[in-house]
Amino acid sequence: MFTSIPPDLAKRTLGFLENQKLSSTELMGLISMCLDSTYFRFREHIYHQRKGTSMGSPISVAVAEVVMQQFEAELLKTAPPSLKLWMRYVDDVFAVMQDKDIDPFFTRLNSLESAIQFSMELKVNGVLPFLDILVSREGDHLETSIYRKPPHTDF
Template sequence: MGSPVSPVVADIFMEDFEEKALLTAPVNPRFYRRYVDDTFTILPSDKITAFLNHLNSINPNIQFTMELEANNTLAFLDVLVIRNPDNTIGHTVYRKNTHTNRYLNGESHHHPSQLATVGKSLFQRARRASTARQQASGPAPTSQ
């Protein structure tokens, strides 16, 4: 992103943008979370387009796109969110088709702290996925 301060400035901007957007939205999302430039939102199916149009009307330089639930699943970051038959939400690890399952080779010539970070980052990813599941638990919205 250029300057080391750029991600911080972008996050501050997006927090302000979201606050304004959510206060003036035509519908309040049942669930809304953002990580950097990805958002996960649960809305009634008949309000999705109105909410997207509202977000895109706030600033012409910030334009959102969306992916809808397909076959009761939706990928968000490293998590595949699943709508269960009883209308609760489950999850599993999501990997893109291009994911190779390759990480740093323990015998490679990297600094030991870099090698140690591989396992740590995988553990943190698993913990965050579990925490996200707990925060999002509850009944899922009606079919979209």
């Protein structure tokens, strides 16, 4: 997720932050320095990272969360009335809505920001894995159990 957040999007999103000891201009200058000054070395060459925030940088987690909160708020303004549940953990989302609204909503989700694109898994036989949880629908409520991915065997 971190490497998908464009620095310009992060700066626009974080522009609303204010601090009593720093002016908005000073704060944005510091954020810009953190987001625009990412260099790394690979096989004796030094590179300047221009896309996304860097993995391992202390600011990346906060930037990604603030950007995703703003992204989510914008998206949910136009959510279909059938959206009954929206839960997000970093960039993993669990949503419950009527089948007829899934494709249009998914298209809208992926149209908001070209750098932030989601994939989708639909329920199979009434169950859907989400992170380490297996979610199933039992009547009008959801049941959960522990989910473990099958071992990878492509060796």
